[in-house]
Amino acid sequence: MKRKNIFIVCIISVSLLIASSSVSFGSDKDICKKQIDFYLKIKMNDGLLPGDEFNPYDFKGVATAAKAMLANEKKRTHNDKNHAAITKLVSGHLADIEEAAAKAAPGSVESVGHSLRFLYLSCKACHKVYQTEKRLRP
Numbered sequence: 001m002k003r004k005n006i007f008i009v010c011i012i013s014v015s016l017l018i019a020s021s022s023v024s025f026g027s028d029k030d031i032c033k034k035q036i037d038f039y040l041k042i043k044m045n046d047g048l049l050p051g052d053e054f055n056p057y058d059f060k061g062v063a064t065a066a067k068a069m070l071a072n073e074k075k076r077t078h079n080d081k082n083h084a085a086i087t088k089l090v091s092g093h094l095a096d097i098e099e100a101a102a103k104a105a106p107g108s109v110e111s112v113g114h115s116l117r118f119l120y121l122s123c124k125a126c127h128k129v130y131q132t133e134k135r136l137r138p
């Protein structure tokens with residue numbers, strides 16, 4: 001009877017260990033999976049599609065997406081200085097995009113587009129450093 005109890009306790013503690021290690025809070029994979037949807041949403045609104053000059057620009061959608069991305073970037077956990085520094089770059093461009101889109105003024109579309117190019121490069125910078133072999137886009 002006692003042996004059985006020890007066995008059960010062992011099973012429970014091992015499964016707890018497995019469960020806790022697979023829930024790695026703030027992992028790049030989980031965060032990036034969310035970021036790509038918002039990123040594409042902003043990219044779709046670059047004002048460069050053929051019909052765009054006749055369609056109202058989605059300032060609100062872009063500002064909301066940038067805001068959500070900014071919040072997600074804050075969740076990244078860093079193991080080294082470079083990782084933190086690149087995340088800071090990404091966050092800076094996202095803040096610029098949010099600010100420009102929220103203004104919804106003449107020139108906002110261009111400002112968002114400008115920052116989006118740097119956002120692309122900053123996302124890419126991290127992938128180049130940490131995931132070269134995966135050929136991620138960005």
Ligand code: HEC
Pocket residue numbers: 028029032033035036039069076083084086087090119122123124126127130131136137138
């Ligand atoms: C600080 C580093 C870092 C930054 C910044 C970063 N990424 Fe990533 N990203 C990673 C790493 C590392 C992976 C690989 C995760 C894995 O597979 O374990 C990844 C994977 C991805 C993936 C593949 C996810 C999947 O389905 O497996 C996408 C898409 C992605 N990133 C998009 C982005 C976008 C868009 C941005 C910019 C807004 C961005 N990333 C910024 C580090 C970063």
